[in-house]
Amino acid sequence: MNAAAVSFSPRRGALAAAARWRLPFSRQAWRGLAGNWIGAGAGSSLDFQDHRSYVPGDDPRHIHWQAFARTGALTMKLYRAEVAPAVDLLVDVSASMSFTPEKQARTDELLAFCVECADRAGAPVRLHGAEGRTIYPLATEEVRADRWRDRLRRSESESEREKGRTRTNAVPPSPSLPHSPSLSLSIPWRMGAMKVLISDLLFPGDPSALLVPLAAASGVGVVLAPSLAEEADLPWRGNIQLADCETNATRRQRVDDSLASRYRVAYHRHFALWREACRRRGILFARVPCAGTLAAALAHEAFGAGAVEAVA
Amino acid sequence: MIPIFAHPAGLWLLLGLPAILAIHFLQQRSRLVRTSTWFLIERLAPDSARGRTWEQLRSSRTLWLQLAAIILASWVLAEPRWVQTESAQTVVLVLDASASMDAFRPAAAAAAEREMTLSEGLAARTTWVVMTTNPRQPPLYRGLDRSLASAAIASWRPELGRHDIDPALRLARGLAGASGRTLLITDRRDRVPPDQRAAGVGRRIENVGFAGATVTPDKDGVMWRALVKNHTATTQVRSWRLTAGLGQSPEQTITLAPGAIAEISARLPDGIEEATVVLSTDGFAADDRLPLVRPAPKPLAVDVDGTDETAEFFRKLARDVPGVTIVSADAMATLRLARASQDEVQRERRSGIFWPPADQRAQMPLLTDVVTAERDALVAGLNWQGWLGTGTHGFAPARGDTVLLWHGKWPLVILRAPSQFAATTPPAAVVAANRPDDAALSHAPTRKLLLAFDWSTSNAARLPAMVLLARRFIEAERDAQPAPFAANFDCGALVTLRLRDAAAARSDETRAMLMFTPAAGGPAETIAIGETEAAGLRAPRRPGFFRVTRGNDVLVRGSAQFADPRQGDFRTAETFFVELRRERDVAIERNTRGDPLAVLWLILLAGVVLASWWVRTAGTRAAGEPLVASNA
Incomplete structure (x- = not known):
């Protein structure tokens, strides 16, 4: 472990970002x-x-x-x-969210940022982690203490041992949808709460299945998607043994310029589809780059899309 | 203009082209890469072969750069050179004339074609010389037309036995000169001198063949005996039969152990003048047929005077010589054997053996001096150590006589003949073969053998050397007769030909002709014999029957038998090629000029290699950095 890893703290970045930005609490009148x-x-x-x-x-x-x-x-x-508006946070804890250390750090920062914003607004926060179709309740104290991933790992191991006794959703992972978080099935969104989803959205399927409950029951829906620049392209050429970071499945794939070009188009189309689906449902959608500080990353698309607002 | 390559081995590098293509056909060894966008890739390339390693060839800059690098590298390594327009060379193909090469004539022709193809481009003008190692054979072809050279090789037939090839090779090198090339085409490596380019076209052949034959008349007819040799290292079974005209004997089988020699014999059927013993065929046909003729020596009428012991000795001896007929004194004898004085010998116009009247001196002591023979075919190889006699008696050598035998300082045997014949020395081979008939090629019409000693006080009648001397003389006189005869000859052996009228041989009408019928079949050949050729006439080199005729007269009727069993031994025959790098390099250096763009090709090659490396590693660098990050 290097010095940079030792000194990194998501909460520090989140605090810096929270000093400039906050969740869009001003967008509507709240109840609570x-x-x-x-x-x-x-x-x-x-x-x-x-x-x-x-x-x-x-x-x-x-x-x-x-x-x-x-x-x-x-x-x-x-x-x-x-x-004080209620805030529901759902963070995608699948393997793709930890694909690189930068992405994992940005996820942690976003989660800490949201918790910090809720704390500053006096909003009660309810926090869940989602992996596939499994939902893990998370404690905000763990997030504030930067220990929520440790708790999550313990929960996962306990879940494995107890075969889902601690899971809120007992639906087993579907072979047909091995990569989908299936967040639409049993996410306990509260009525009128600000519903924030932190996910890279790198799974197939119709966005409506996830966005409909996010937009329902009033409240404000916010989707913050950490984005990694190298995911937008296929930098390799030649014969590649691809391994899915989610399932560890492998396949042989020859990557050439043609496939890379089509991949870039498909990647951008995928997020364009999400963006359009969110727009139609009034959900605030923003991709948050993993490069740079969180405060700087939120200043572009997130602020422009209204997913965050400037602190007065 | 198509260049030639100083180092054609460099072109082997072109094998890298299919190798590169094959590598590019194969998928590269896959690298393991983790991805978070699996579903996107899977959706884009659902048909990607899982586990397949052979892919369609994909054009890429790396591929073309690598192919270009291979071509450039092979071009540079092969060192192309261009033939100078004024260059010339002489290519001499020396064909081994040994009879064993007859089994490999197609291979020899192919080797010659290869050599001509290789040499053709080495100079702007090429003179082809096709010659054999036969020192008596002129070049088969000499000129600029390659097709005619090929035709000459196709019609060539090797017929010689074992012979020295060095003179032919020296001649070939002289003809080729410094800028030319020579190639010896043979079938055995041990015939190739160390500094000679050579192409070996031989191979092992399971050969069994005739190794010699004798045809001897006896009181019941003519008996032939033939030796059959197994030249292989395995036991061989062959069948043989005797054919004569349209008839043939029943086939018989003979089994020969490895390397064994077996004798087969039979009596030549009455009335059959020519016959062929035929062995079942194998890879070498020259020794599978043994032609035989019923021998018919020249007739010789001999008059033996007297009834004393000495005359009886010579009568008995002459009677045993084939072709000799003892006639009475009244008949016309060609040869006279008689006791005669010096004066009588002087008056005698016929050839003969003469001994003096008995020595009338009493109590002559035996001479103990050493008996010494001169160098002459008649006494060659004879042992006179047991000679006992009382010294010279009766005859004294006259001017022009040749003393064949000395007893101390005294002449014992004198040959009286014209001087131009007396000095004649037979070929050593003939002497060794104890063939005085061949040695006496140039026998004078009248030769007299004078026995200058007292026969009764010597042991001449019991000394084998004297018996042989007398028999040789009689046989030589018989063979010197201008009469027809029939005999069996080894291939290429000398044929004694006596023409009654040498001057007439110059005219076309009375020129002697040799008609040859090969034993193996094929068209008969007729060869005109000139005046000079008649003296050194040789039997055909190939087995078969031949006749020498002049006008309507048959002078010689004979068979030519395969005579060198060493040619039938193919255990050491092999295919090989001996290349002298220096010779080709010298020819190329002399006749061509180098590539003026060689340096440019080198620079271009280096550039292509670097570009290929750069393009190849560019992809790896682009792929490698995020991979490291993602797997960290």
């Missing part, structure tokens, strides 16, 4: 616990919202006395509620 964000209903903030007639049970502190003096009718002065 009292917090710092304008809620969808009336509350006790300083922001005036409306007047209405008094009904028994209303807080007498909000009776509009000047109006009662003019009209003699008890009128209530309503203010906007200040709430």
Whole structure:
């Protein structure tokens, strides 16, 4: 282990990014616990919202006395509620997310960034990891302490021993969809929560299956996809023994310029398809490059797409 | 202009072309690469062969650069040179004239063709000389036309026995000169001198053949005996039969152990003048047929005077010589054997053996001096050590006489003949073969053998040397007669030919002709015999029957028998090639000029190699860096 690996901390990058960016909490009115964000209903903030007639049970502190003096009718002065939005985080923990150390680091940073943003917004966070069709609940404390991967490995080994007793979803991996996280099946998205998916989206299948629940039940859907530059191309030529990082399956493949060219087109088409599917469902989609700092990486597509917003 | 290559072995490098193509047909050894986009690749190339190693050839810069590098490297290594327009060379093909080469004539022709093809481009003008190692045979072809040279080789027939090939090779090198080339085409490596280019075209042949024959008349007819030799290292079984005209004897089988010699014999049927003993055929046909003729020596009428002991001795001796007829004194005898005085011998006009009247001196002591023979065919090889006599008596050598035998300083045997004949010395081979008939080729019409000693006081009648001397003389006189005869000859042996009228031999009408019928079949050949050729006439080199005729007269009727069994031994025959690098290099250096662009090709080759390496490693570098990162 080198010095750079020792000194690397996802949380440090996340804090630096969180100082500039945050999740797009400002995009809508939230419901939920009292917090710092304008809620969808009336509350006790300083922001005036409306007047209405008094009904028994209303807080007498909000009776509009000047109006009662003019009209003699008890009128209530309503203010906007200040709430803390709930944040649901789902992070793809499949092997492709750890394909390179840079990608794994960027994934860790994004997860820490999201948790940090939620913490700063006072939003309760619920965190899950997904690998194939298996969902692992994760603790935010582990993320804050940069130990969530250790816990995840323990959970995986326990899962292997107990044959899925600790899994929230007992559906076995499908041979027909060996690479799909199948996040659509049983992700416990909460109503009205900000739903953030961190995944490289490198699996086949229709994006709708994953995006429909992400866009449902109000709330805001955000997809943050760590992207590795070398995944966009086939840099090798000749006879290659390809090994799938997800399943360790191998196949012999001769890679030439023609195949590489078609691969580049297919790669970009794949993400264009995801981007279009997210746009149609109002989900914020951004690919986050693995190169550079997280703060710099979020400044481009993520900020432009509204997946993050600048801290005021 | 097509160049020639100083180092044609460099062209072997062109084998790298198919090798490179094969390598590019084969998939490269696959590298293991982990990927996170498996599903994309699988969707793009669903038909990729899993586990297949043979792929369609894919054009690439690396492939073409490597092919170009191979071609350039072979071009540079082969060192192309261009023939100078004024260059000339002489190519001499020396064909081994040994009879054993008859079995390999097609291979020899093929070797000659190869040599001509190789040599043709080495100079702008090539003179072809095709010759044999037969010192008596002129070149088969000399000229610029290669096709005529090939035709001459195709019609060539090797017929000689074992012979010295060095004179022919020296002549060939002289003809070729410094810029030319010589090639000896033979079938045995041991015949090739160390500094001679040679092509061996031989191979082992399981040969069994005749190794010699005798045909001897006896009181019941004519008996022939033939030796059959197995030249192989294995036991061989052959069948043989006697054919004569349209008839033939029943086939008989003979089994020969490895290297064994067996004798087969039979009596020549009455009335059959010519017959052929035929062995079952093998790879070498020259010794599979043994032609035989019923021998018919020249007739010689001999008059033996007297009835004393000496006359009876000579009568008995003469009677045993084939062809000799003892006639009475009244008849016309060609040869006279008689007691005669010096004066009577002087007056005698016929040839003969003469001995003096008995020595009348009493109590003459025996001489103890050494008996010494002169160099003459008649006394060659005879042992006179047991001679007992009382010294010279009766005759004294006259001017022009040849003393054949000396007893101390006294002449014992004198040959009286014209001087131009007396000095004649027979060929050593003939002497060794004890063939005085051949040795006495130039016998004078009248030769007299004078026995200058007292026969009665000597042991001449009991000394084999004297018996042989007398018999040789009678046989020589018989053979010197201008009369027809029939005999069996070895191939190429001398044939004594006596023409009654030598001057007439010069005219075409009365010129002697030799008609040869090969024993192996084929068309008969007729050869005119000139005046000079008649003196050294030889039997045909191939087995068969021949006749020498002049006008309507048959002078000689004979058979030529395969005579050198060494030619039938193919155990050491082999195929080989002895190349003298120096000779070809000298010819190329002299007749060609080098490639002026050689340096450019070298630079280009280096450039292509570097470019190929760069292109090859560029892909590896591009692929290698992320691989390291991904697997780290």
